Amino acid sequence: MKIATWNVNSLNVRLPHVLAWLASEQPDVLCLQETKLEDAKFPFDAVQAAGYHAVHAGQKTYNGVAILSKHALADVSINLPNYPDEQKRVIAATTNGIRIVCAYMPNGQSLDSDKYQYKLAWLAALRDWLANEIAQHPELALLGDYNIAPEDRDVHDPAAWAGQVLVSPPERAAFQALTALGLTDAFRLFEDQPGHYSWWDYRMAAFRRNLGLRIDHILLTPPLKTICTRCWVDKAPRKLERPSDHTPVIAELKKI
């Protein structure tokens, strides 16, 4: 079973990339972030024609999350019940016996921004809600754009980024609070070296120079960690015309 996450930065623009990637990679589950679409405009027909069920929680212009699955999607829940929010950043569902949580975590903008306080409060609410969710669904995966590079080895130039948003100690502490729930960063089960990223700035030829950050993650509860056989970043979509600034992260689970 392959599960994946991809911040597409507008599904309207990126739908051809997504459909091509589904066809070539055949993931069982694909979590999308930043669809930037109202639910009425989500391309359910194209996704269904590609062989996928889909659930979406979106809004105009900003945010928006979706789960695509080859398997039926049940018990869908949207947003954090303990954090009332206009912004559509979380969708969860059960598929093929696994609880999938798809999240687009706040960016934070800068440490002196109100959005940074929102980010930290949102992450605390996510943690609290996940503690319950994991208790109810021991086989759970949290996939998405975390907007946090957990460690310096996830940053192309740690000195230049030190103390900035996406790497600041309070954000990294919030990431650690998630792993303290028993969740494991699937990518780091198999790779301990720096230089592996999931996002590159559109500017400064950052992708060609591999000036990136690893901010898209797949976290697994213990039962899924034990059956995880591989986790990798697929850089191929970042090389296409008009790419998203993020690329997919995929985990393979030895299940069914």
Place this chain on the structure above:
DNA sequence: ATGGCTTATTGTATAAGA
């Protein structure tokens, strides 16, 4: 060198992303 791209918006410049 705080710039540099990309997306969306009842647009023609601004906001936001990361």
